[in-house]
Amino acid sequence: MERAERPTWGRYALAGFVALVVATNIAGVFWARLIESSPTALIALSSRNRYLALALGADLPLISYWIIGPARIIVAFLICHMIGRAYRTTALDWFTRYLGVDPSSLDAFQRGFDRASIIVVPFFVGSNLVAALSGVRLMSMVRLLPLLAVGIIARLALIQWLASVFDSQLTAFLEWLQRYSWWAVGASVVLVLAINWRNVRGGPAR
Template sequence: MSDADGTRDAAAAPSAPAPLPDPVGEPFDPATGAPVPPVERPWWAPLTLVAFVALVVCTNVANVVWARWIGDHPERVLALSSRNRYLALALTSGVSIPAYVAIATARIGAAFVVCHLIGRAYAEDAIALFKRYLGFNDDAERTFDRGFEKAEWALIPLFAGSNIVAVLSGVRRTPLPKVLGLLAVGIAGRLAVMWWLAQAFEDQLLDLLEVITRYQWWFIAASLVLVVVANARNLRR
């Protein structure tokens, strides 16, 4: 209740909120009160980021020059990026099966292993980075987490080309030999499926390749614009 002068008496006055803990200073374990030691990243952690940036640059280069190279130099395109569309078009362009298997396996495997090591080295910081710049979100993270809990043995092969799955496998400390084995199965399956699709739709892909060759500079210009727009959008997030 209020006094005559308009102030509240002590009994009715609301209690002051408890002060928030001071965020400055060393973090501590609330159970023991002991300081939590800072996370020590492995010495090779920065190298994984350098490798990841190099792979991103290669992918962007492929996304620009693919229309000019895919007909005469499909191996170069696959070395830069082994996305599904480049796998199919490279087969249509006549790349040899040994080169197709060797280059695509190395490129897909390198990207997955690098992202796996980033997950091991940077854990939650890596996930936060992917959420900010690559469109990953909390719902997707929960979905993949459930997938890892229920069927890790199937998730990695099915998403052998997914940077997100690779990072999460590192965050969850999936043993590297297990990752490599499942990844090999996934890559073999992907290459086999793309080979089958290239055979099944050979006529359509040949027609597409002819159009790309005829108007390659238009494709290059459009690809350059898309690459610039996509990267600008990611950096603005």
């Protein structure tokens, strides 16, 4: 019954998610090189906190930070939201499989989400599971988008502040990275392959 009700646009959301996963893996492998040559490309590929902070340490223009960073987060969140809206509980099974979340924990999280979505969405603005859950619970865009905006602004402002506080440490790390960037790429290849292998095997041990 659930399959017959799935909208046709759901497959496009899935294709978008696959593209995001590929982009994230590229960033995960080549971040040490991209942070030197094109920090803009790095945060377009992935908006992980560490990449955002390193990009600021590499003198990424603030206008790029505040345009590309939010855009990447919004795209990822909305794609996962649409997957949740289209595939409902099946989508939650996909996401929680890779996170190793047991059913009882997921049920408790869903109940908490319904009661405290006004806090959960902004606080976990980078969470694919929260994004999918917002779609499963059919949260309206009128309610979702303002919460998403608050979370993104708060997150990026905090990272910018921390990057300014630890500017000298970021600079020292980036100088070290210039000497050993290819070693970092090699280590990143191993790490990305290990994470993907774990995900394919069904997530971390419970």
